[in-house]
Amino acid sequence: MKRLPALLVSALFPLLFTGAAAQTIQNATYQTVGYIKxxxxxxxRTYKTIGYIKGDGTVQDRTYRTVGHLKGDGTVQDRTYRTVGYIKDDGTVQDASYRTVGYxxKDGTVQDSxxxxxxxxxxxxxxxxxxxxxxxx
Numbered sequence: 001m002k003r004l005p006a007l008l009v010s011a012l013f014p015l016l017f018t019g020a021a022a023q024t025i026q027n028a029t030y031q032t033v034g035y036i037k038x039x040x041x042x043x044x045r046t047y048k049t050i051g052y053i054k055g056d057g058t059v060q061d062r063t064y065r066t067v068g069h070l071k072g073d074g075t076v077q078d079r080t081y082r083t084v085g086y087i088k089d090d091g092t093v094q095d096a097s098y099r100t101v102g103y104x105x106k107d108g109t110v111q112d113s114x115x116x117x118x119x120x121x122x123x124x125x126x127x128x129x130x131x132x133x134x135x136x137x
Contacts, residue, residue, distance in 0.1 A: 022035045022036060022037045022043075023035065023036045023121075023122075023123050023124050024122075025119065025120075025121050025124070025129075025132055026119055026120040026121075027118070027119050027120075028117050028118050028119055028120075030120065031045075032045050033045050033119075034050075034132070035047065036124065036128070040052050040053035040054070049062050050062055051067075052064065057069050057070045057071055057072065066079050067079050068084075069081065070087075070127065070131060074086050074087040074088055074089065074127060076131060076135055083096050084096050084135065085101075085134065085135055086098070087126070087127045087130040087131065089126075091103050091104040091105060091106070091126050091130070093130045093133075093134045100113050101113055101134050102118070102130070102133065102134050103115070104121070104126045104129045104130045104133075106126075107122065108120055108121045108122035108123065108124060108129060110129055110130075110133045118133060119133055121133070
């Protein structure tokens with residue numbers, strides 16, 4: 001699976017999360033890898049702030065530098081508005097060439113393109129979970 005550049009990926013992670021209470025992101029072995037706070041602050045597993053989510057879909061890194069955009073239609077863009085992927089309403093995640101790279105099930109289970117479970121994002125919107133697992137790493 002083709003991945004986004006590391007800087008863009010780490011910066012876009014915050015875009016995914018604006019839930020009520022802080023929600024937990026887990027890997028396939030149920031280890032906590034991060035948290036999302038209700039104010040849009042994204043933290044790693046040690047509670048270190050790694051980014052922010054803005055209401056307009058702009059994603060910023062911890063220094064408030066714009067690193068990407070998550071559009072309302074599920075399009076994922078880098079900081080220059082170049083499309084790098086898509087997150088479909090049904091939970092299917094595609095790269096910029098429309099190749100399926102994974103899925104996010106309604107229950108928050110995240111799977112790769114071969115349906116192997118790679119993580120969990122319960123009580124987190126599908127597009128946020130998809131972004132974190134497929135465009136953040």
